[in-house]
Amino acid sequence: MDKVEQWRDTPLDEWKESVLKLAPQAEGFLQQINSHDDLSVASYHDVVMKKWHTNNVAILGDAAHALSPQLGQGVNLALVDASTLAQCLRELDLPEALTSYSERRKKHLAFYQRATRWATPFFQSDYRLLGTARDLSFPVMNSLPWARKQMTATMAGLKTGPFGILSPDNFV
Ligand SMILES: Cc1cc2nc3c(=O)[nH]c(=O)nc-3n(C[C@H](O)[C@H](O)[C@H](O)COP(=O)(O)OP(=O)(O)OC[C@H]3O[C@@H](n4cnc5c(N)ncnc54)[C@H](O)[C@@H]3O)c2cc1C
Incomplete structure (x- = not known):
């Protein structure tokens, strides 16, 4: 920039x-x-919020949690927001539904916000050493079954923590 x-x-x-x-x-x-x-010049910044609702407003997608694009998860996160909000509105009255929406989104969003921030210097920076470390370590991780499963789940938008994976109930 x-x-x-x-x-x-x-x-x-x-x-x-x-x-x-x-x-x-x-x-x-x-x-x-x-x-x-x-040509468009693309710059990125993180949007970080403690909760994603007020008493009568729900905040979804990039407005709620714009992040750098290293893991290609912006659209996945926005879709899970929408699905979770719909589920909360089906189950609860508005004030409780909005509170529950923020609660249910916490772990999933926290994981991807941290992971993309952590990954950014490895993919978009002037630190050549980090790029080399990335190129050497990713093929090794890919050959280890546990690490490969975690990497695949990360890219599929399913992770909620280092060991957690999103439940299929979230997509009802
Ligand atoms: C260069 C780049 C590459 C990306 N690559 C990927 C990728 O590979 N995979 C991935 O999952 N995500 C990717 N993303 C992120 C993804 O595009 C966003 O996370 C996603 O579009 C967010 O959806 P959204 O509906 O929240 O917001 P947006 O898609 O930004 O939609 C917001 C809409 O609101 C409209 N709007 C704004 N203000 C007003 C107003 N006042 N009144 C009415 N309408 C308004 C805008 O015109 C826009 O249409 C990328 C983003 C960028 C910039």
Whole structure:
């Protein structure tokens, strides 16, 4: 992010050349880009709330818990929010339903908020050592059955803690 302004001041073709070196197959896409303004600059920040309701409002999705995209879970979390809220509203009157919604979402959201924050330096930072550690350790973890199961559950959006996995009841 601290190089965006500098990038805007350099000719677009220089940037295109550097992209082509990394990914020659991007040529078709690059031809469609004629100015710096054709590109969006993505920056991320975490939204952290203690509870996701007031007396008559429920907060869902990114508004409730925007996080960095390392684990690709934004949509999963938003869908589980919606499913959980619907379930609470079916079972309880409004004030209790909203309180219960926040309670039931706590563990699942806490796990993914911590995990994405923890994973960010390994995927998006200037620390090359962390990238190397990631590239060396992930294949090893993938070959260990327990670790592989945890990694798969994490990517499927099902984890509620280091050892916890979301119950299928959450998707009724
Ligand atoms: C670059 C990037 C890559 C991502 N990759 C993934 C991925 O691989 N997997 C994944 O699961 N998630 C991914 N996400 C996250 C995912 O897109 C979000 O978590 C998800 O879209 C959140 O859904 P939402 O409904 O809460 O919010 P949004 O999808 O942002 O929907 C909010 C809607 O409200 C509308 N709106 C805003 N203000 C108003 C207003 N005042 N009145 C009326 N409407 C309004 C907006 O136009 C928008 O349509 C990614 C996000 C980004 C930015």
